[in-house]
Every structure is written in structure tokens, then in C-alpha cells.
Amino acid sequence: MNWFLPRKTQKVLSESELIFASLKRNRVYSQDILSETNLAALLALEERYPALLKARDVDGLEKLNKEAMKLGNRHFPASQWDGWRENVEVFVVAAIMALSIRTYFLQPFKIPTGSMEPTLYGIEPTPTDALPPNLLVQAYAFLIEGKTYGRTVTEHGGTIDSMTSGTLTIWLEYTDLHLGDETDRIWIRQSDVREKLHLSEGMTFKPGDVLANFVTQTGDEVLVDKVTYNFRSPRRGEVIIFTTSGIQGINQDQPEQEGSQDFIKRCTGLAGDLITVKPPLLYVQTQGASANNLESDAPAFEKEFTQTEAYPGYSLVSYKQSSGETQNLNLPYDPFDKNNSQTYYVPPDCYWAMGDNSPHSFDSRYWGGVPRQNLVGRGYFVFWPFTSRWGWIR
Numbered sequence: 001m002n003w004f005l006p007r008k009t010q011k012v013l014s015e016s017e018l019i020f021a022s023l024k025r026n027r028v029y030s031q032d033i034l035s036e037t038n039l040a041a042l043l044a045l046e047e048r049y050p051a052l053l054k055a056r057d058v059d060g061l062e063k064l065n066k067e068a069m070k071l072g073n074r075h076f077p078a079s080q081w082d083g084w085r086e087n088v089e090v091f092v093v094a095a096i097m098a099l100s101i102r103t104y105f106l107q108p109f110k111i112p113t114g115s116m117e118p119t120l121y122g123i124e125p126t127p128t129d130a131l132p133p134n135l136l137v138q139a140y141a142f143l144i145e146g147k148t149y150g151r152t153v154t155e156h157g158g159t160i161d162s163m164t165s166g167t168l169t170i171w172l173e174y175t176d177l178h179l180g181d182e183t184d185r186i187w188i189r190q191s192d193v194r195e196k197l198h199l200s201e202g203m204t205f206k207p208g209d210v211l212a213n214f215v216t217q218t219g220d221e222v223l224v225d226k227v228t229y230n231f232r233s234p235r236r237g238e239v240i241i242f243t244t245s246g247i248q249g250i251n252q253d254q255p256e257q258e259g260s261q262d263f264i265k266r267c268t269g270l271a272g273d274l275i276t277v278k279p280p281l282l283y284v285q286t287q288g289a290s291a292n293n294l295e296s297d298a299p300a301f302e303k304e305f306t307q308t309e310a311y312p313g314y315s316l317v318s319y320k321q322s323s324g325e326t327q328n329l330n331l332p333y334d335p336f337d338k339n340n341s342q343t344y345y346v347p348p349d350c351y352w353a354m355g356d357n358s359p360h361s362f363d364s365r366y367w368g369g370v371p372r373q374n375l376v377g378r379g380y381f382v383f384w385p386f387t388s389r390w391g392w393i394r
Contacts, residue, residue, distance in 0.1 A: 009058055016061045019068050020049040026076040038075055045071060105227055107377065109241055109264065111219035115355035115362065116264060118310040119239070119300055120382065120389065125150070125188050125196045125216040146218040146385030148187075156182050157207040160199065165190045177211060186212045221384040222264070222393065226377040233372075234267045234351055236284070237298030239379030239393050242353065242370050249323070249367030262376060265363055266300065269344075269352030275324070277365070278341040280313020281305050282354075299394050300356055315358045316342050323368045335359055344368075351375075 005013070027034075027042045034042070045068055052060045079085075102108075113122040132138060132149035141147040158179035167173050173189040177199065186193055193199050197212050205211060224241050234240050241264045244250045269275045274285040282304070303311040315335035319326035324344030331340050342365070346352045350369030355361025364370065379393045 005056070009056060012058045012061050012065075013053065013056065016049065016053060016065055019065050019072075020046065020053070023068050023072050026072065030076065034075065041071065042075070103226075105225075106380070107224040107226055108383075109222045109224045109262065109379075111222060111264060113219075115357050115360060116239070116266070117357045119266075119356045119393070120220045120222065120264070120379075121217055123188075123192075123216065123219045125192050125214045127197055127212075127214050129213065131213075142218075144386050146220075146387070148216045148218065149214075150187050150216060151213045152177075152184050152186050152211045154179060154182065154184055154205050154209050154211050155207065156180070157205045157209060158182060159204045160201050162201060163190055163193065163199075179205070184211055188214070188216060218385065220382050220389060222379050223381040223383055224377040225380040228378050229375055233270070234375070234378070235297070236267055236270065237301060238267050240265060240267050240351065240353060240370070241376040241379060242374040243376055245374065247367055247370070247374065263353070263363075264379060265353035265355050265361070265370075266298070267351050268354045268364075269346045269369075271346050271348050271350055271369075273346045273352065275344040275346065275352050276341055277314050277316055277344075279315055279336045279338055280307055282314045304356065304358070312357060312359055314354070316340060317365045321366055323364065323366060 023042065024046055027039070027046070031039055045064070048064055052064060111120045111122045114124050115122065132151055133141075138149055141149075156179070160177050160179055162178045164176045164178070165173065166176065172187065174185050174187045175190040175193045177184045177186065177193075186197070188196075193212070197214060199211065241262055243262050245261070268282060269284055270286075272286070276283040276285070282301070300311065303309050304313050307313045313336070316322075316326075316333075316337065317335070318333050319329060319342070322342055322344075324342050327341045327343065328339070331337060334340070336359075344352065344365065347369045349372050351372070352364045353370050354363045354365065381392055382389050384390075
């Protein structure tokens, strides 16, 4: 309501609130070194502010402000470090709030691989013959679509003797190709250099040859809801994030299959369920009930079963790698063999996690259930890039 007051009244009220807050803050900081007399004088001065502010007594506030400034300057003389101190305070408080939100409420998570495509996209480099566009187009493509362009040309040529990996900060991974005395850097991880760009040791190039020319779709940035699972358990169809610590069958030191110590998958089963993969379908049999498919639990399930909108359907894994039971070992291994199936039991206090990109997902079919204590949270919202996937995760 102060907007409707005269301009002078607004100014005096604003100045009074700032002086009152500053006086109180300085008194709190220094009260352990102030004498009893000076502390009592400051407290008495502070006690006069609330009534005058409430009454909007301009004359009374102006007089009180003069007293406060005089008393404040005597007890709290200005220092050259006051500005720095206030800025540090603001920074520390903001950092504490940000860390608290990240630890207890919402945590950003970058999708590292394509195991959840097409629901969520990971870091996927794609070879191309086209030259990178101009810098303005590249900047727009990165800010809106999350695309980056890479092109590496060998200067002297030679044979790839070896590859070494490295990181710049914790986000940017690169691979150095060593061609004799020449080292050429490609800004993607080594597994993608080998699998997506099809480069390997022993390959020979002439001077000026293009080693790599590609477009990289950066991983979707997701907000993880870390609150919900403190009050209820995950439900079938929800996208869950969990740490791999202690899960047998996952290399804890370097889980290269997913590129992260935390995995993101879809919860397809709860403790006690029997999960049956019969390509392209997925069935769940709860305790004391017959097997049913999961079509009504999440839109992605229906798309998997009908193999629409680029969803590949659920597939089998080699029975030698399967954590469950393969029904027909006599059939040759075919991940989409409709005449074969695999059944898995979800252990107590565990959840079954499977990627939407089933043929290219390292998930519970290989290493079993996810213990409840490993849960980090629920995949909640894609906040970048601004593609068709932006919004709530379903």
C-alpha cells in the first residue's frame, strides 16, 4: 500500500527501514564487545522504530534516523571492507540456499547416454559431411537445441598409434588421437570416438584429411525431485534416478555403459513382481495376480508395445548375461525373437529399472534390482534444451 503514499513519505519509510535493519544487524554482530550502557542505548533506539513505521510518522522517523545515524557512526565506524563483507554475505547465503535446494529438493541431472531415448536424449555425436555453420547459427543451435559442432583435421597425417582420454572441468570430455608426433583433439569421449565416429588405432590419414566431422546433441538437463520418495515409494512407469554404489554387476570405478555413477531408468517393477519380457511387450505379475502388461501405467509403455514414435519395444538380452531365466535356450539369440521370453524376479525392497531404448540399455536385465537405499529421486522436468522434450517427464 506504500505505493499510494506521497513520494516524500515513501522515501522516508524506505530510508528508515534500511537504517533500522542496518543498525540492528551491526548491533547483533557487535553486541558481545559493546558495553552494557552502549548496548542498552542501541536497543532503546531500535524499540522506537516499529511504532513509528507502523504509524508512518514522517517527522518522528526523520528525527529518529538522525539519532540512529549519529549513534551508529560512533559505535560502528565505516570500514573500507564493509562493501566486500556485504557482498560476501550475499554470496554465502545464496550458495547455502542453492546447495540446500540441490541436496534436499531439486537436483539438476544431465542425461549421459541414449539408454532412455526417445523419452530423454543423452550425449549423442552424429557424423556428418556438412561443414559447421557460422558462429551465430552455432550459438543459436546450442542455446535452443543443445547442439554443438566438431571438426578435426590432421595437419601432417599419419597412423593413429593410440588414443588417450581427458576432461576439461567436470563437464567437457575429450579424446586425443596420437599420430606419430602429432596430437589431434576431438571433443567427445573415447567410447563415442570409437563407436560413433568409427576411429581406431591403425587407421592411416594423409595430410589435410578430416579425422572427425560431427554434430553432438548434448544430454537433456533434467530436474530430479528428491522429496517425493521420502513420503511414498516409486510407482511403475516413473522415471527414477539411482546411484550404482553397491549394485553387483556394475563396475563401480568406471560404469562406461552409462557414463555416470548415477543411472536414470524407468521403474517397471516393484518388489515381489515377476517381470516377463516377450518382445516387444513387457508383462508384470504381481503377488497373487495374473500377468498384465503395463500399458496404463505410463504413455511410454504403450508406445513401446506398439513401437511407435521411435520407441523400439522391449528386447531380450543374451541368456549368458541375463539376470533372469530365459524360457527357450534352444533358440538362437535374437533380441526381438517373439517366440522367446525372459522372466525376472524383483527382490525384496528393490525396484526393476529398464531403459526406454531397450536394445541399447544396460539395466536390471543384466544386474538385477535397484535397492531402495540407492534411490536418488524421480525424474521430474526437462529444463534444457528447448526441444519437443522440454517439459514434464512422462
